Amino acid sequence: MACAHCGEDCPPAPLRWSDKDFCCAGCRTVYELLAANNLCSYYTLDERPGLKVREVELPGRFDYLDSEAVQAQLLTFRSQERARLTLPVPQMHCTSCIWLLEHLPRLNPGIVEARVQFLRKEISITYQPEETSLKAVVQLLASVGYEPQITLAELGAQPHRASRTLYYQLGLAAFAFGNVMLLALPDYFSFVEELQAGFGRFFGLLSLALALPVLLVSARSFFRSAWQGLRQRYINLDFPISLGLAALFGVSTVEVLTGRGKGYFDSFTGLVFFMLIGKWVQQRSYDALRFDRDFTSYFPVAVTRLTPAGEQSISVKELKVGHRIRVRHQEVVPADAVLRRGAGQIDYAFVSGESTPVARTSGELVYAGGRQLGEALELEVVREVSQGYLTQLWNNPAFAKQAAPRSLETYANRVGRGFVALTLLLAAGTLGYWAPRDQAVMWRAFTSVLVIACPCALSLATPFALGAALRVLGRHKLYLKNSAVVETLARADTIVFDKTGTLTDTSQAAVQYQGRALSEPEKQLVATAAAQSTHPLSQRLARELAAEPVPLQACREFPGQGIRATAAGGPTVRLGAAAFAAAGSELATPAPRAATPVAGGDADALAAPETHVYVSFDDLPAGYFTFGNVYRPALPAVLAQLGQRYRLAVLSGDTDAEQTRLRAIFGPAAQLLFRQSPADKLAYIAAERARGHTVVMVGDGLNDAGALRAADAGLALTDSLTNFSPACDAILDAAEFGQLANFLSFARACLRAVLVTFGLSFCYNGFGLALAVQGRFNPIVSAILMPISSLSVMLVATVLVGWAARRHHL
Amino acid sequence: MTIIFLLIGISLLVALTFLGAFLWAVRNGQYDDAYTPSVRMLFDEPEPPQ
Numbered sequence: 018m019a020c021a022h023c024g025e026d027c028p029p030a031p032l033r034w035s036d037k038d039f040c041c042a043g044c045r046t047v048y049e050l051l052a053a054n055n056l057c058s059y060y061t062l063d064e065r066p067g068l069k070v071r072e073v074e075l076p077g078r079f080d081y082l083d084s085e086a087v088q089a090q091l092l093t094f095r096s097q098e099r100a101r102l103t104l105p106v107p108q109m110h111c112t113s114c115i116w117l118l119e120h121l122p123r124l125n126p127g128i129v130e131a132r133v134q135f136l137r138k139e140i141s142i143t144y145q146p147e148e149t150s151l152k153a154v155v156q157l158l159a160s161v162g163y164e165p166q167i168t169l170a171e172l173g174a175q176p177h178r179a180s181r182t183l184y185y186q187l188g189l190a191a192f193a194f195g196n197v198m199l200l201a202l203p204d205y206f207s208f209v210e211e212l213q214a215g216f217g218r219f220f221g222l223l224s225l226a227l228a229l230p231v232l233l234v235s236a237r238s239f240f241r242s243a244w245q246g247l248r249q250r251y252i253n254l255d256f257p258i259s260l261g262l263a264a265l266f267g268v269s270t271v272e273v274l275t276g277r278g279k280g281y282f283d284s285f286t287g288l289v290f291f292m293l294i295g296k297w298v299q300q301r302s303y304d305a306l307r308f309d310r311d312f313t314s315y316f317p318v319a320v321t322r323l324t325p326a327g328e329q330s331i332s333v334k335e336l337k338v339g340h341r342i343r344v345r346h347q348e349v350v351p352a353d354a355v356l357r358r359g360a361g362q363i364d365y366a367f368v369s370g371e372s373t374p375v376a377r378t379s380g381e382l383v384y385a386g387g388r389q390l391g392e393a394l395e396l397e398v399v400r401e402v403s404q405g406y407l408t409q410l411w412n413n414p415a416f417a418k419q420a421a422p423r424s425l426e427t428y429a430n431r432v433g434r435g436f437v438a439l440t441l442l443l444a445a446g447t448l449g450y451w452a453p454r455d456q457a458v459m460w461r462a463f464t465s466v467l468v469i470a471c472p473c474a475l476s477l478a479t480p481f482a483l484g485a486a487l488r489v490l491g492r493h494k495l496y497l498k499n500s501a502v503v504e505t506l507a508r509a510d511t512i513v514f515d516k517t518g519t520l521t522d523t524s525q526a527a528v529q530y531q532g533r534a535l536s537e538p539e540k541q542l543v544a545t546a547a548a549q550s551t552h553p554l555s556q557r558l559a560r561e562l563a564a565e566p567v568p569l570q571a572c573r574e575f576p577g578q579g580i581r582a583t584a585a586g587g588p589t590v591r592l593g594a595a596a597f598a599a600a601g602s603e604l605a606t607p608a609p610r611a612a613t614p615v616a617g618g619d620a621d622a623l624a625a626p627e628t629h630v631y632v633s634f635d636d637l638p639a640g641y642f643t644f645g646n647v648y649r650p651a652l653p654a655v656l657a658q659l660g661q662r663y664r665l666a667v668l669s670g671d672t673d674a675e676q677t678r679l680r681a682i683f684g685p686a687a688q689l690l691f692r693q694s695p696a697d698k699l700a701y702i703a704a705e706r707a708r709g710h711t712v713v714m715v716g717d718g719l720n721d722a723g724a725l726r727a728a729d730a731g732l733a734l735t736d737s738l739t740n741f742s743p744a745c746d747a748i749l750d751a752a753e754f755g756q757l758a759n760f761l762s763f764a765r766a767c768l769r770a771v772l773v774t775f776g777l778s779f780c781y782n783g784f785g786l787a788l789a790v791q792g793r794f795n796p797i798v799s800a801i802l803m804p805i806s807s808l809s810v811m812l813v814a815t816v817l818v819g820w821a822a823r824r825h826h827l
Numbered sequence: 828m829t830i831i832f833l834l835i836g837i838s839l840l841v842a843l844t845f846l847g848a849f850l851w852a853v854r855n856g857q858y859d860d861a862y863t864p865s866v867r868m869l870f871d872e873p874e875p876p877q
Contacts, residue, residue, distance in 0.1 A: 058871070112866050119867065135863040184853040192846040196839065216831060223835070 021060070022048050022067035026560075047161050051117070054124055059117045066113030068162040079159070080321070081330040082152040082167075091151065091167070099129070100151070103141045104165035106158065109133065118163060125149055125157050140165070183300060186235040187293045193227045193235075194286040198800075200224050201283040205797055221273035224282040232266050236289045238296070254433035254476050257440060261471020262288065268464040281468065284799040288473050291807035299480035299500070302487045320344075320351050323395065338398055345393045352385050354396035361394055362578070362594075363387035376596075428504060428768070429479045432775060433472060440470035447790045458792035465794035469785035473803070474778030474810040478771055482814035486767040489822045494750035495760055502746045505730040506761055507768035508711050512659060513702065515716035515724070516669035516679075519734050522649050522751070528561040532632070532640010539639070541567045542590050543632060546582035555580065555592070558630060558642060579630075588634045598631035598638065651755030653682055658758035660684055664710070668693045668701060668724065698724035715757075716745075756827075763825045770817035774810050781806035 018027045021037035022044035031038035032045050035052065039045040044067060051059055059066060081087055094101040109118065114133075118140050121131040127149025132141045140163075144154055158165050200220040236259075243259040246252060262285065269280025322329045323341040333351050336342070341357070344350055350363070361377030364387060377383055383396060444466040451459035483500030490497060497503060514520055535543070544562035546569070547555040572582040579593015591598045631641045659665060666688040667679055673691040680689060690701065702724050705712050714728035717735065725731025725745045733745035734754060749757070785802055788794045852858065 062870075115863060115866050116870055119870075133863050134860045135866070136860065181853050181858065184858050185850060188846060188849045188853065192842060192849075196842055199838075200835075215828060219832070223839075 020044050020067075024064070024067065050124070050161065056117065056120055056123060059113050062116050063111040063113040066111050066117075068108055079152045079155050081332070082155055083150065084330055084332075086332060088151055095146075098145055098147060099143060100146045101141065101143045102151070103139050104155075104158070104167065105138060106140050106163045106165050107138050108163050109135065109138055109140075114163070117161065118158075121154075121157065124161070125153065128154060128157075180300070183293065183297055186238070187290070187297060190231050190235040190286060190290040190293055193231045194283070194290045197224045197227050197282045197286050200227075201279065201796070201800065204279050205800070217279060218273075218276055221276075221279045221282075224280065225270060225273050228266065228269070228282040228286055231286050231289050232262075235293060236262055239292070252434050252437055253430050254472065257433055257437045257470060257472050258292070258476060260437070260440070261468055261473070264464050264467035265471070268468065279796060281796050281799050284468075284796070284803045287800075287804050288471065288807070291804065291811075292473050292476055295477040295480045295811070298484050302480075302484040302500070336398055336401060338401060340398045342396050342398060343393055344389045344396060348389055350383050350385055350387045350389065350396065352398050353400040354383055354385075354398045356381050356383055356394060357397050358395035359392050362390045364390055428771060428775075429475055433475060436470065436472050436475070440466065443470070443786060443790065450790070451792065455792075461794075462790055462792040465789035465792070466786060468799065469782060469789045469794060469802075472778065472782070474781060474806045475775060477807055477810050478774035478778065478814050481811050482767055482771045482774060482818050485815050485818040486764070486822075489818065489827050490760060490763070493756060493760070493827055494753045495756075496748045498746045502730055503764050503767055505711065505746070506713060506764040509663065509713040509730065509761070511664045511666065511705055511710040511712045513666045513668060513705070513712060513714045513724070513728065515698070515714070516667055516675070519715055519717050520648055520652055520667070520679075522647055527645040527647050528558060529643045529645060530640060531643060532638070535632075535639065537564075538567070538584075538587065539590075539634060540564050542582065542584045542587065543592060545569060545584075546572060546580050546590050546592055555630075557644065558592075589636075591633045591636070592630060595629070595631045595641075598633040598641075648678075648682065649751075649754055655755055655757050656682060656684075659761070660686070663761075664688075666690070666701075666705075668698045670694070699727050702727040713761075715749075759825050759827070763821060763827055766821035766825065767818055770814060770821060773817060774814045777813055778806060778810050 018031060018038050019025065020027050020031070020040035022039060025040050027038050027040045031040060032042060033039070034045050034049060037048065039048065047067065051057055082091075088095075091104075092100050092102045106118070109115065115135055118133050119131050121142070122128045125144075127145050127147075129143040129145060130141075131143075133139070134141070140158075142154055144151075155165060155167070200223055203216070203220065239255045239262065240259045242253065242255040246256055265281050265285045265288070269282050269285060272278040272280040273282075320331060320333055320336060321343040322331045322336075323343055328343065336352055342351070342354065356377050356379055358379060361375075361381070361383060363375050363377055363383055375387075382399070383394075385400075444463055447462045447466050448459060451462055479500065483503045486503050487497055487500055490503075497506075540562055541564040544559050544564040545566045547562070548559040548566065567587070568585045570583045570585045570587075572580065574580045575593070575597065578597040579591060581589060581591050583589040629641045629643055632639045656665065660683075665683055665686070667683065667690065669675070669679075669689075669691050670693055673689075676689060676691065680687075683689065690697075693701070702712055702714060706727070706729065712728045713730045713732060714724050715732045715734060716725050717733065725733060730747060731745040732747045732749055734749050734751050749760075781802060785794065785798070788798060
């Protein structure tokens with residue numbers, strides 16, 4: 018049975034409301050809210066548009082939005098009766114999302130207008146500050162499942178601005194191209210010679226006037242990029258392009274001004290126009306796949322500071338050593354701090370990858386980046402944010418991708434460099450050959466070599482082929498950061514897997530029970546209690562037991578600890594962490610490795626291969642459930658395909674208990690490494706790369722962030738696409754894991770397609786050069802050859818990638 | 828044939844008008860989002876509250 022809101026499987030006893038089934042209270046609340054406001058079209062526009070509401074309501078979570086300083090940063094416009102701001106909402110994914118988000122005014126009359134920019138996943142909201150507040154608006158968004166991602170500029174978040182420059186440049190180039198072509202027409206036909214004789218000079222000057230803004234405005238980005246490359250002693254593809262464009266414009270200007278000819282202004286404007294189209298295509302594919310979130314998104318924007326006067330919401334940047342702060346359930350610890358009051362259950366999933374919460378008691382140090390699960394904590398800051406562990410982690414040079422190392426350089430740039438050398442050689446040769454023979458031909462031949470060598474087709478091949486590849490892969494839920502990742506994937510020879518969450522599927526974990534046998538009513542009670550919680554382990558347990566629900570007298574969930582439920586006229590069950598289940602009794606922890614590891618952190622946590630959930634009845638311990646590893650069903654097939662071509666390796670944080678099973682799946686050649694800390698994983702990847710291998714790391718984006726970042730291409734496997742890791746280069750929906758080998762093979766096919774178009778473009782260039790060195794290259798040849806080569810390269814690149822996609826059934 | 832000067836002048840003027848219109852449209856944000864409006868126009872009018 019599917020939930021009426023989010024479409025996920027419902028537990029055996031779904032919540033019901035007006036004849037609809039819901040998987041959890043969160044989903045039902047959203048449905049109720051929408052139904053009450055007559056907004057149920059949301060469910061008819063697209064199939065299962067809802068997102069499972071996972072976040073627990075936190076009182077005061079958005080309090081910082083009332084602060085003047087925060088509002089001043091977020092609002093783009095503000096007056097007495099109007100306020101306006103744009104918020105990123107990464108969760109939006111379908112037509113229904115657009116519809117609901119644009120109908121926000123019906124949920125809160127204080128909102129005047131809500132406009133969605135779907136491709137950029139942003140919503141612009143105009144509201145009346147007198148009627149409602151920023152906090153209320155954000156709370157409303159969060160309550161319908163679209164919590165905006167708020168990062169403040171002062172934390173280094175880059176506000177995304179729509180770039181209109183390219184459109185201006187493109188429009189100008191198109192205008193000039195069309196008009197210069199008309200003016201050049203008489204030049205090509207002999208029957209209008211008379212016209213040419215009378216007006217040739219006028220046409221030439223007019224073309225020059227039209228082409229000048231193209232040179233100054235439209236072609237500017239090519240020159241700038243080439244210049245930047247030169248300053249870093251690096252020749253990129255834009256350098257030969259700039260050389261060609263400059264030669265083309267210079268020759269034409271001289272010809273027109275001296276009255277010797279009409280120049281190549283039609284070719285010049287046409288080239289710029291076509292290359293700008295290439296840029297536009299590139300930008301559009303990036304826009305659709307934008308995930309430039311940085312780690313600042315993971316930092317809390319504001320913290321609750323405890324002062325003698327009471328609670329105060331301050332910005333993270335204002336946090337000083339010695340401040341007392343309060344961190345509530347599900348909030349991230351913003352800075353390294355000492356725990357002063359409360360029982361800490363810190364989840365370091367984002368930093369170290371251990372999803373099992375670590376218990377911390379009063380007086381112990383809590384590192385930044387941990388997420389508190391459970392009651393509110395009182396902490397004393399011991400180190401400021403900028404020196405915090407998390408910032409250090411991300412600022413670690415080992416994590417940063419080195420600027421343009423050999424393996425990251427795109428083919429286009431490398432080929433472009435060879436091109437420059439060849440061109441200059443040929444041009445010099447032409448000069449040397451013609452100098453003693455014919456001065457006039459010498460100059461014409463020399464400049465035409467520079468002109469025809471402009472590798473515009475090269476610059477078009479990559480955006481069109483790889484842009485098309487990005488879109489094809491995006492349709493199959495593999496999202497790449499940019500087109501360079503396609504090349505890296507295609508060149509990879511080593512694939513390294515993380516184990517937990519990557520090879521194994523935590524939602525399918527095998528559940529085993531150890532302890533005294535449970536009677537049927539007890540089983541039912543446990544199942545019913547577990548179903549009340551949204552915690553993944555509880556959900557898994559409820560699904561596993563699949564028992565008839567029993568009526569509950571009382572039920573209470575203690576976040577981060579467990580659930581306590583009392584059956585009507587029956588026993589009380591406690592379900593959860595060892596300490597919680599055993600409360601009130603002298604239960605000795607049944608196994609040494611059991612319970613959530615305390616103190617020491619990572620090393621101990623790594624030793625626990627399985628997760629336990631303890632059960633006790635009326636404070637008497639009964640036993641515990643063990644959640645074991647289950648490998649993804651597609652794994653053997655994927656590995657069989659990958660093993661033929663790639664070197665495989667597994668890095669696991671767990672013990673080697675699984676070694677025999679993994680060896681059986683991976684085969685004898687694969688490297689299996691166990692008890693790897695995040696730093697070990699990072700070091701392994703770095704060593705492989707140093708040996709000259711191109712490494713693709715496949716992880717879950719959380720416990721291997723460092724390794725993902727260190728690899729040539731880091732591929733994060735995730736069950737919910739909104740869980741982005743800033744470290745990775747690609748995100749793959751876990752449901753599509755079985756296609757991994759196919760995707761890699763497709764990436765190789767795309768790279769081959771690029772190489773074919775390179776070859777094609779060389780044919781044109783070779784033909785043009787052959788004419789050029791003989792001094793027989795003229796405006797007509799240029800006007801025919803240049804557009805044809807550009808257009809055919811665009812066409813061939815797109816068609817080849819489309820064909821590769823069809824062959825790979827993508 | 829001096830009429831050609833006039834004709835070309837007029838044709839350029841027309842073309843410039845269109846270029847101006849295009850630049851105005853870009854400036855106005857017409858090209859900022861080329862996807863959402865295509866979806867938005869298909870939404871029905873809000874149903875009358877029951």
